[in-house]
Amino acid sequence: MATRLEIKPLDATFGAVVTGIKLAEIDEATWRELHATWLKYALLVFPGQFLKRDQQIAFAKHFGPLEFEMAAISNVKSDGTLRIEKDNDDVMKILKGNMGWHADSTYMPVQAKGAVFSAEEVPTVGGQTGWADMRAAYDALDDARRARVETLQAYHSLHYSQSKLGHETRKSDGEYSGYGLHNGPIPLRPLVKTHPETGRKSLLIGRHAHDIPGMDREESQSFLEELVDFACRPPRIYHHDWAAGDAVVWDNRCLLHQATPWDMTQRRIMWHSRIAGDPASESALAA
DSSP states (O other), X not given: OOOOOEEEEOSSSSOEEEESOOGGGOOHHXXXXXXXXXXXXXXXXXXXXXXXXXXXXHHHHTTSOEEEEEEEEESBOTTSOBOOGGGOOHHHHHHHHTTSOBOTTTTSSBOOXXXXXXXXXXXXXXXXXXXXXXXXXXXXXXXXXXXXXTTOEEEEOHHHHHHTTXXXXXXXXXXXXXXXXXXXXXXXXXXXXXXXXXXXXXEOOSTTEEOOTTSOHHHHHHHHHHHHXXXXXXXSEEEEOOOTTOEEEEETTTEEEEEOOBOTTSOOEEEEEEEOOOHHHHBOSBO
């Protein structure tokens, strides 16, 4: 028998807090109910899970193959010491870059399906993670803008988004793994994406998107920035105040997300497991 999920929708166009469940112990019936809930709400928040490494990876694999099993998103080095913000090393530059609205792996040949994210240590102030509903953003466009974006594409590049922060990604100091900083062809993706499981349309924009074919660079940048500004505002956004032990899973095919600043003299250790996209639906138009 499935566990009785307790689902409390967020005060937004998407998302829900789910309780009454231990993610490390779900059975098949509970998984089916949970998956349907995920497709409906796109973001599920699970307080107080305290997932161990193998438990988080196992839960993420319910959603499909993983792009990578687990990576730390943290200002704490592997030796336990803090990164110094003013040193602005490669990892710090990536942490700062992630504060722009984005979807994961749009700069790769196959966009990610989703992600499981959990909190091990959190600062006392700041460090929220935000999500934005690109389904509701598409629905909110006026008819003229909706008709226009339906015809457009944009290139997606991590080199591009990081270079806007002065991050010379081809001159790495070696501390960042370089994931996504490939030298292959730059993926081209439509600005409007149809979800392969729900059929709903959403905007595919964010900090990695640039150079819309048919526009000059300045016009393209202005157009994309205006779309993000329009899309990422209430009631289409939610920022989560983390507590240690919290876990979330989100649908990267219809949400953007962002990190937010915190006092980097305080430790923040988060764990990210990325769910691989299906090449049939998540491949770029060109890559």
